[in-house]
Structure formats: structure tokens, C-alpha cells
Amino acid sequence: MKTIAFFSFIFVASILNSQEADLNLKKLPSVDLRDLKGKKMNTSTMGFTGPVVISFWATWCSPCKKELNTIHEVYSDWKEETGITLVAVSIDDEKTKNAVSTYVNGKAWEFEVLLDPNGDFKRAMGVNNVPHTFLIDKDGNIVYSHNNYAPGDEEKLFEEIKKLGAK
Amino acid sequence: MPKTIFLFFLLCLSFATFSQDYTNGGTFTGNIESTFQYLNNDSIIAANQPAQKGLINSYMNVFYTNKNFKAGMRIESYLPRIQGYPNRFDGTGIGMRYIGYTNKLVDITLGSFYEQFGAGLSLRAYEDRALGYDNLLDGIRLIVNPYSGVRLKGVYGYQRLSFQQGRIIHGEGIVRGVDAEINFKEAFDSLLSDDWDFGLGASFVSKFQADNDNELILPQNVGAYGGRFNARYKKINLNGEYILKEQDPSNDNSKIYNFGHAAIFNLSYSKKGFGVLLSGKSVDNMSYRSDRTKDLQDVFINFLPALNKTHTYNLVATLYPYATQPLGEVAYQAEVLYSFKKGTLVGGKYGTTVNFNFSTTYRPTQRTSGINPLDSTGVTYRTRPFEMSDSLYWRDININVTKKFNKKLSFIFSYFNINVNNDVAKISNDASGIIKAHIGVVEGSYKINKKHAIRAELQGLLVERKNGQTNDKGDWATILVEYTVSPHWSFGFMNQYNYGHPNPNLRVHYPIITFGYVKEATRFMIYYGRQRAGLFCVGGVCRFVPASNGLTLSFTQSF
Numbered sequence: 001m002k003t004i005a006f007f008s009f010i011f012v013a014s015i016l017n018s019q020e021a022d023l024n025l026k027k028l029p030s031v032d033l034r035d036l037k038g039k040k041m042n043t044s045t046m047g048f049t050g051p052v053v054i055s056f057w058a059t060w061c062s063p064c065k066k067e068l069n070t071i072h073e074v075y076s077d078w079k080e081e082t083g084i085t086l087v088a089v090s091i092d093d094e095k096t097k098n099a100v101s102t103y104v105n106g107k108a109w110e111f112e113v114l115l116d117p118n119g120d121f122k123r124a125m126g127v128n129n130v131p132h133t134f135l136i137d138k139d140g141n142i143v144y145s146h147n148n149y150a151p152g153d154e155e156k157l158f159e160e161i162k163k164l165g166a167k
Numbered sequence: 168m169p170k171t172i173f174l175f176f177l178l179c180l181s182f183a184t185f186s187q188d189y190t191n192g193g194t195f196t197g198n199i200e201s202t203f204q205y206l207n208n209d210s211i212i213a214a215n216q217p218a219q220k221g222l223i224n225s226y227m228n229v230f231y232t233n234k235n236f237k238a239g240m241r242i243e244s245y246l247p248r249i250q251g252y253p254n255r256f257d258g259t260g261i262g263m264r265y266i267g268y269t270n271k272l273v274d275i276t277l278g279s280f281y282e283q284f285g286a287g288l289s290l291r292a293y294e295d296r297a298l299g300y301d302n303l304l305d306g307i308r309l310i311v312n313p314y315s316g317v318r319l320k321g322v323y324g325y326q327r328l329s330f331q332q333g334r335i336i337h338g339e340g341i342v343r344g345v346d347a348e349i350n351f352k353e354a355f356d357s358l359l360s361d362d363w364d365f366g367l368g369a370s371f372v373s374k375f376q377a378d379n380d381n382e383l384i385l386p387q388n389v390g391a392y393g394g395r396f397n398a399r400y401k402k403i404n405l406n407g408e409y410i411l412k413e414q415d416p417s418n419d420n421s422k423i424y425n426f427g428h429a430a431i432f433n434l435s436y437s438k439k440g441f442g443v444l445l446s447g448k449s450v451d452n453m454s455y456r457s458d459r460t461k462d463l464q465d466v467f468i469n470f471l472p473a474l475n476k477t478h479t480y481n482l483v484a485t486l487y488p489y490a491t492q493p494l495g496e497v498a499y500q501a502e503v504l505y506s507f508k509k510g511t512l513v514g515g516k517y518g519t520t521v522n523f524n525f526s527t528t529y530r531p532t533q534r535t536s537g538i539n540p541l542d543s544t545g546v547t548y549r550t551r552p553f554e555m556s557d558s559l560y561w562r563d564i565n566i567n568v569t570k571k572f573n574k575k576l577s578f579i580f581s582y583f584n585i586n587v588n589n590d591v592a593k594i595s596n597d598a599s600g601i602i603k604a605h606i607g608v609v610e611g612s613y614k615i616n617k618k619h620a621i622r623a624e625l626q627g628l629l630v631e632r633k634n635g636q637t638n639d640k641g642d643w644a645t646i647l648v649e650y651t652v653s654p655h656w657s658f659g660f661m662n663q664y665n666y667g668h669p670n671p672n673l674r675v676h677y678p679i680i681t682f683g684y685v686k687e688a689t690r691f692m693i694y695y696g697r698q699r700a701g702l703f704c705v706g707g708v709c710r711f712v713p714a715s716n717g718l719t720l721s722f723t724q725s726f
Contacts, residue, residue, distance in 0.1 A: 027194045029232055031271070038364040038399060040353065060477035066612075093293075094286045095472035097504055098433040101404065102442030106504030107520065118283040118293050124230055126198035126725040128296075132688075145688045145725065149613070151620035152653025 026142045028054075029124035033089070036101045041114060044140070045120055050083030051164050052136040053157065056116075056127050057088055059096050059103050064131040067149040072109050074154070081151040082161050086111045091130060093117050133157060137164050193233025199724045200296065204249050204495035209716035212675055212697060216717075222249045226262065228298065237276075240264035243330060249719075251703065252713030253299040253329070253464075260333025263303060274310040278304045282322055283393040283470070284346040284370040288410040288429040288453075291470035294328070298703070298710055300464055304342060305335065316353025320346040326457045326466045338466035340376035340457035364399040370410075374457050374468060383422060383545075389415045391455055391469065407432035409552075410469070412452070416545065420452055420494060424545030427452030429471060430552050440508065446500040448474045449552040451531055454493035462710060474498040475526035475563050477704075480581065481663070482628045482645055483606045485701040487585045489528070489561045489592055490709050497555035498528040517571035524565050530558035530591070559601065562586040567569045576613070581608040589639075594702060598639035603631040618653045630667070631679040642667025657683040663699060675699075688725040694718070 004079065030044035046052060055071075057064030068088055071078070078084050090100045090110045097117050104113050116122055128147070135144040135157065144160040146153060204222045208215060212666035223246050230239035243262035248254070265278030281303055284290045292303040306324020313319065322344045325337035371392040378385040393410035409430045416422035428451050435444040455469045471491040475498075478484040491498075503523045507514035532555060533548035540547040567581035583606040589598045605628070612622045626645040630638050644666060649659040659681040668674045679696030700714040 014517035019722075026196070029194065029196055029230065038350065038352070038366065038397065040350070062478055062479050093472065094291075094470065096477055098282055098404075098406075098435060098444055098446060101435055101437050102444045102502055102504050105402075105439060106442035106522075108506060118280065118281060118287075118291065122195060123228070123281070123294075126228060126230070126688075127197045128200050128723040128725060129692075130199050132277035132725065139722050141273075145724065146654065146685070147688055147690050147723065148364045148657075148683070148685045150653045150657060150685075152618040152651075155617060156654045164200075 002064040007150070012094050028136060028138050028142065031116075031121040031124055033116055034119055035115070036104065036113050043114075043124075046087065049086060049138065051138055051161060053084060053086045053161070054125075054134040054136060055086060055088050055111075056091055056122060056125070056130045056132045058091050058130055059099050060092070061130050063149040065103075066151075067131050067133070067154065068109065068111070069107065070151070070154050071157075072107065072111070074158075075110060076140070078082070078158060082162050082165050087114060088112070089114045089116050089121060091119055091122050091127075093119075135160050169342075193231055193236070195231050195726070197227065197229040197239075197726055199225070199227040199726075200722070202249055202719065203723045204715070204717060204719050206250065206715050206717035209697065209714070211673070212677075212699065212714040212716065214697075214714045214716045217247075217250070219247060222247055224252060224256075225248045228263075235267060235270050236266075237270050238264075238266045243611065244333075245330070248299075250715050251710065253710065255329035255331060255336070256299065257331055258333030260330075260335075262301070262327075262330050262335060263676055268410040274308075274312075276308045277306075279305050279327070280308045280322075280324075282308060282320070284320070284344065284372070285348075285368050285406045286406075286431055286472070287470035288408050288431065289370045289372045289391045289455075289469055290322070290342070290344050290346075291394060291468075293470070295708065298464075298708055300708055300710075301327050302467055305337060306572075314354060316350040316355075318348050319346075323645055326468070328458070328461070328466050337455040338461070338468075340374045340459075342372065342374050342457050344370065344372035346370040362401050364397070366397045367394065368396070369394045372468060374455075376457065376459060383416060385416055385459070386414050389413050390454075390653060402436055402438050404435045405433070409721075410453075412455055414545075415452075415455065415459065417454060417456065418462060419454035419456070419459075422545075423452070423540075423547045425452050425547065427455075428552060429453045429469070431472070431474075440506040442504045444500070444502040446474050446498075447553065448472075448496075448498045449531070449554075450491060450493065450497075451495045451550050453495075464710070473530070474500040475561065476500075476502070476524045476565065478565075478583070480606070480608045480610075480624065480626055481647070481661070482626050482643055483583050483585070485703065486628065486634060486643070487587050487594060487602065488702050488704045488709055489563075489587060490704070492528075492560065492591060495531045495533070495550070496528050496560055497531050497553055498561075500526040502523070515570070515572070517573075517577075519571075520569040522567050522569075524559070524563070526563045527559070528561040529555040530560060532556045558588075559586060560588045560591050576614075577612050579608075579610040581610075582606070583608075595639050599632065601637075602639050605629045605631075620653070621652050622649045622651070623647065637667065640665055640668050640673075655679070655684055655686060657685075659683075665699075690721075690723045692719075692721045694721075 028044045131149045133146050192193040202224045225244040228241045241263040244259035248256045263279040267276035281292045292304045304324035308322045313321045328338040329336045350366040373390045391412040395407035395408035412427035416423045431448045433446045457466045473491045507519040509518045535548050565583040569579045571577040585604045608626045610624045614620045624647040628643040645663045647661040651657045663677040677697040677699045682693045684691045695718050697716045702709040703712045
């Protein structure tokens, strides 16, 4: 047990060390997910030309819906200004998964929507709870993330997106 | 032996990290969560201070990928577990670990893994940390993609049952399964136009558990198998799955030798501003565990989704939830969402959304005429899929209207009418028969300026009287106020008041204050106050949480 603890310590220490070395160079994990049309998409090669926002949400999560509905209202402006694509990853499981397209289309969202019914991508991204939003630059590096949602958080996110454009 | 493997694995990882070339080296992701409680005695709500006074749950996940190589682990710690968490968690140690290799053709994992075949009616291994639910498989998984649109999976392993003295305890039975699926659109690119999508899948799962019964001859290998399909034409989607389970006498089904089945279908249509969904489900004798003597949420191999909306408002979500009855039920659900366009009379300047949901569940018909339950077959009734009796288990009719009045002010109005059969789906010790509840909620949000916002909820719950007597704990009211300063701060106050309790001494207030600080992927939360006893549910899986009074601190970090 002591040996395990020791190696675990080294292991964790080395992670912290590697994070310090370069915070930004973290790539997206590779998980196969399907969109609402049944099309398969690998998360590591989503193939969008510009930066991407990945937002984890669920039909039963009120702050998630509030965040995405708020962004929905300004999404066309954001797209035009920064070339951003928003990918809304639903973590609804089989109980509520089929209600995702009802909600998304009923709300006329224009986001890309992916389904993660067994939480594979959620786990790989280290998401504790939803909503959790990540900003990915055009090279696939995770450059910003935010847990939770309070009104106004979308403006901070937009500032971060604009910073990418200025690079 | 396992120790040596861990050491080797950890060494590899440490080495990989130290020697990592940062431009093309591997990637670490993961998260940490820790929850601490300090609880007081509070006799009026029957909350007790644990002998240790302080309780703490923690875990950390680390996932590493580097080109084709992957590895990961979770360290868990319960010193001791927080209140209401399953009682078989203690100590500190490794609760999950795997190594694997992936390329375009294969994806192989050794160690712990999570998996779902189709809708999960035959096999679903998953975790929900908040619930303490984790039925991961420990063994080997192979996924093969031989041809575009075709995927084959094979799994072999023991399930995680509990975590004691810092070690995973496995269920007694071994689980094996194969699954195949084909997506015709991906497999035959030219065959289908963009209007169409069509896929088929089939799965076979089997468990082995030795027969240790002195009286009965129990099947040692029990299979569950079936197929599924999904079809889309333009905006219409239809999918379904049917699974048959072989004879599996268990504690759940009082050791009957009936076959079991689970069937589910979903039909949906949606276009811009409108969506509708119809679902149906039939379940009979479908409790499928890798240990036939277990109960509650232990070592389920399959997953039977409850066909009802997952509610979020406190009173409706935690007082009267519903979970699938694995022994049998027939359920239907309808959901409609409509957005009135901006600029119309109802839509106003910002649009208005109306959401209607109906779900109902009945006991299946079980015919016993001509069957002698004591004969040697052990078959005690006959039933057919979707054949239902008039015995109600559950009904939920709810509607909500979301209306934004101007740039700053928006409201959500909701009404829920819930009927739940407490004799079957036991959710309260104080109620009998069918509990009929009406719940109304008004939620308002006001954005004060760019960063400051305030949100309030008023909730009322009325329980219909039964034979002139108050049923369950009677009526409740809840008020919640939350003030947020983006992007870091939140302050909240909530009070639940059980003003309609039949015993005037138990008409108790449950006030709680919350404080939160979030910076990017780091979150601190502080809660102080009373929490009432109730069912805590995630996605239709519930656990009972006893009443408590005290302080809770929680910390989460993603990386």
C-alpha cells in the first residue's frame, strides 16, 4: 500500500509538473459520439475550421438550458465576428435522450448537438457536473473552461473567444 | 499480482510524463471532487450527529492518452462516507483503473471500463458519483471497426459491487457479452440520400453464477439477447429495442422460472420551433444482476430507463420521483415543445416556449388461469408485451411556459399533477395507496446589469386528502432566492416549509444558505442548514438521503 501511495504521489506530482510546463497544450480526447441525425463524429477530429466551444448540458439541467438559450440569441453575431462553432454535448441517458431533439429543434437551436448517453466524453473531459463549457482553439487545444452558469458568464466566454482571434 | 500490475502501470505513466515531449506528448485530463460534512444533532427532523462528527468523500480521476495508448485510474476515499451515501464505501484506494490501445481497427481495454449496448436493456455499465452508483466491468473489452459503419464489441468481466477498505469488491457472477451494429448509411455510402438514416443492432449477454441453492436447480448461465433498430426519414425518427431474458430465479422475482422481456420504442418529429416525442415501454421480470441474491442498486447488468420527465424543481424532483419497476410495468410518454415566434401576440418580442409532458405507467396483465405455480416448471404467470392492467403505478401531467418579457426579466410558470402508487413504488413511509399531488412553481430571473443577476422560485405542493385524512406529509411550500455575480460568485437562500404536516409539531422549516465561488474549472461551495430526508435521483435511479443539519463544503476541479 505504501509503495502504491508513493508512486501515486510521483504520478500526481508529474502531472502537476507537466501542467505547469504548458497549460494550453491539452488536446481533446478521442471518443465516438453521434449527432441528432445519427451521424458519427469523433471528438478529437471534429473538423471545424475555426475555434470551437464545447458545452456539456442535459435536458434536465436548468442552468445549462439558460446558458445555451442565452448564447442562442447572440449566436449568429458570435459566428460572424469570430467564426466560432458551438457543440452542445448532451449527457442525457436513455431515460431522456430521445427528448433532446424535441428540445433542440423546439428551441430552434443552431448549435451542433452530440449525444453522450453513457458519459464517455464527459468522463474523458473531467466534467464533474453540468453545465461545463470548454473553449478549443483552431489547433484543437483546450484554452479555457468554465464550470456552472450565472447570467453574464457568456460575456466572459465571448471575451475569451475574441482573444483567440487576436492571436 | 494486481499490485505488481499497478506499480508497473504507474511507473509507465510517471515515466511517460517525465519524458514527455510537450509538442506531441500525451494528454492528461481528469477531475477531483471532495465533499466534507460537519453534522449536528437535530431531534425534530431525526437528524443525528455521526460519532466521527466530520465526514468526507473524495475522488480523483486521471486519464492519459498518447497516440494509440490510453490509461486511466480513479482514487477514491471515504473517511468515512458522507451521509446518505451507500453504506459499503470505506477507506482509500484505487476504485477504477485501465490500460488500453486504440487504432482505426481496434480499441482494446484491460481493467475497468464502462459500456452500453444499444439502449442498455441488455447491458449498461456506468457510474454516477453523486448517487454512489458504479457497476463498472473489470476485465477486457474489445471493439472492432472492420468496415465503415460496422462495429463489433465484446466484453468479459466481473462487476464492481462495492468498495471496502480501499479496495474494489466484485460481484459474484461473471458477465460476458457481444454486440454488433451496422449503420447502413455509413456502410453503403451511395445507397441512401441525406433524407434517410437506417441502422440495426443485436446483442447477446450472458452471466455465470454457480448454483449454490440446496433446494432448487438454478440456471448457472443466464442469457439476455435481442435486437434494435433506428430509422430516420427527414425529420421523423423511430427507434426501438427488444430484449429477451432467460430463466433467472432470483431474490428479486421470488425465484420464479419465467422468461423476462424489455421492449422500448420512441417516435419523434421535430422542426424549427416544434418538437413532439411519443415513447412506449414494456418490462416483465427483467431484473438482471450478476448476483441473483443482491437487491437495491447492486450489480445490475442492464438498465431500464424510467419513461418520465426528469424534474428539476426541488419539491417535485425529490418528494415524488419514479423509478422503473424491474418486475414489470407498461409505460407511455408524450412530450411536446412549441415555441411561439417572436413578434406574434403570444410570442411577444422575445418568443414564448410551451412544454407539455405526459407519462403514465401501469401494472402489466399477468394471467394465472391454467397455471399451477407450484408445479415443476416454476412458471407462475403468463404475459405479453404491452399488455397492461388497470392498476396505476404512476402518472405525471405537467406543463411549463417560458416567457421572456424584456432584456432583463424572464419567467417560467410550471404546473405538475403527479399520481404515484406508494404501495408499489415505495417513496414514503407515511403514505398509503396512490398519492395525488399538485405542484405549482413560478420562477423569475432578473438581470440587474452585465454581471449581477437575481433569481427566485416560489413552489407550492398540495397533496389530496385520502378518506378525509392528510396523505403522506401533507402540503409544502418552498422559497428560493439566488444572487449571482458573474463569473465568480453566487449566494443563495432556500426554505422549505412543511406547513401541512398532520402533526403540528412536525410542521418544520428547512432553511439552508449556500455560497459558491467558481473560477474557470474550479468550484467551491458552502452549504449550511437543514436538509430534509428525501430521495435523491439522477436519471431515474434514486437513493434515500436521511435528514441532516449542518455544514457541507464541496470542492471540484477539472483539468
